[in-house]
Amino acid sequence: MLRSFRLGNHKSFLEEQELMLMPSIDRKRFVLPVTAIYGANASGKSNLLDGLQFMRSAVLSSFRRWDALEGVPRMRFRLDPRAAESPSIFVAEFRVEDVPYTYGFTLNDERILEEWLYSYPKNRSRKVFERSRDQVKFGSTLAESHAKLEVLEEMTRHNALLLSVAIQSNVDFAKPVYQFFSRFLIFSGVGAGPVSASAARFVDARPENRERVVELLRVADMGITDLVIEENEDPFWRRRQREVEARLKAVESQVADSGTEVDPRHIENLRRELDEFRQGPARTVYQIKTVHGHSEYLFDLTDESQGTRSWLRLIPTALTALDRGSVLVVDEIDSSLHPLLTARLVGLFRDERTNPNGAQLIFTTHDTSLLGTMLDGEVLQRDEVWFVSKKDSGSSDIYALSDFKPRAGENTERRYLRGSYGAVPFLDHDDFVAAVGGGIDQTRK
Template structure:
């Protein structure tokens, strides 16, 4: 469960910004869905990339980062001092194993400057460790483990996170947070998923015998109205001599036995099939699923249906969360759902200033008189975070091209 994420000096986020997922109605609970809106190139993807960098630093810095290669961060590049002198900051507040945790670190191009991990069992702060450069400290609860911690601290390189190192040696104390980054945080990378990768995930689900994965997958595809009657995953025959698995085949209603490979399915069908394995995994295990541009190739009603799977207690009994970026303004209105789909505390905006700096802010900063007009007010510019399109300039550009 993610309660908040704070990032600073990462790509277009020159200053610190915080994505808060706590409910405005009940400060003890988190929202199941957070939608981030903004113009193209406003910084929505950079916000998610900051979370991705933090995940990789926790899970890979000790084992994979080169000892003398510094920290592979991406600072704000439009201010000279930010590239070298200003640290990058990454902080999360999470709930893991039923306990709230706060974990964060600051880095520059060369090393980890600060790092800290606190837990709050029974609402009391417990300091597991604090780090400033090469100096470490820990609270009284860690007194019995200080000798072991000191050994691991000596093995932690300047450009490596201590959590990345210590979780491998002392799993009982540090594993909940490390496991959250490793297993509970799912960052979907749709731009890099080839059709073959999508086919592999679908094949795996179809061939699973537990929990009727294949049956559930097919029902979700049929419910999306793509006209697909069945999906088959032929297995490789022992005497076929082929090296690659046969492709998936899709049987459509009314096709009279004609089947299609995945490559010939619509972009919307492929997008739906690409998302389903990760959506179901998050719902089944109570994970945090992060999707950039969720509405790519999907009809607004399908996007709304995916969001509802996380909003409904019937389908999300394990507390999964969905964080998404989108341009689909219909999700703000009442057309796709008469009672509305997203609450005001679930909507965020990203806007980029003239100097290229992105700023993140919530819809709750505004007090709209009519909740049903959110979509119209957003497109009308009341909340910012929309492109400033100069149509006359577009016309002139086209005319100039014709005259050339």
């Protein structure tokens, strides 16, 4: 479970900002099951989630995928030239197997500047490691030998996280942190685009998976009564094989007919690639077909509405999160989904019957109806709502609805739309009329 996330100098976030996921209202749970993030278009909502995704990617793959001869692929704030000289920071507090952890790092365009990991078994602070540039201090309680830790330090490049190196080296202290970022932090898309093959594989993996997905489609009142998964050979994979065969044949003919010199490594690489195609199993693509009513006709997903596809895209990741107790992060959850359906999804994470493992749902949205009363009562509690607003400088700030003193009988949705909490666009009708007519009177602005 994720307790908090802090970032600074990433995209539209110049100053450090922190998203707190602990309840401010007395609750039984250790963290909030749901966190909704509101804000105007281009306020920075997606950038906040992108910062968490960047942190995840750096942990899992900076050692393997970041170019050893290059710097760090950070995305700093670009509207202030001073940000180029300032570090970016990412810090997460989370819990794995009942042990709290704090992990974070700072970096610039060239290298990792600082990195640290602390654990808190039995509420006692324990240093796992602290890094300053290329110098690392390990905690005294680690199980690894001194020699192994020295090798780990030597393997760590200037532009790679030590934790990423430790993960690839199968070091014990990195395993719970790796588990959190790889298994317990899930990012899901809702908007336009094909339903991923991973969703089809989820449905096809176990009978109970298919049953639950079909049932969630049925109770969503979309008219779907069953799903069929079809496996077909990937046509692009076969086309690529024919292309390699043609290239190899052309090169060999060129050498045989004209004696042209060709780098033997080029021919060897083509032969090796062709052998992989011929000897390996053919790649398959998974397609989901839908059944409506008692008909035997199978519908392609392209026949379904965008809302149906969005719901089907979201269901497998939501079920995975609920089963594991993971953190599900969704940008623009209301894209193509009816507000009542979004409210029901939120309810699955707030209900201990469907969420016994402490899963969390973090999402951005423009759907203000979720701020009000719907279906069985309030969809969101006050401490589950956060806002992102953009200042005149172009930098983003985040703050919680719980920072505002509640009023008796207040209508949160109405107050938000009226600008009482900020984080809404300022839109003047006369400006729109003037823009259509060819220009805005700047003296009115």
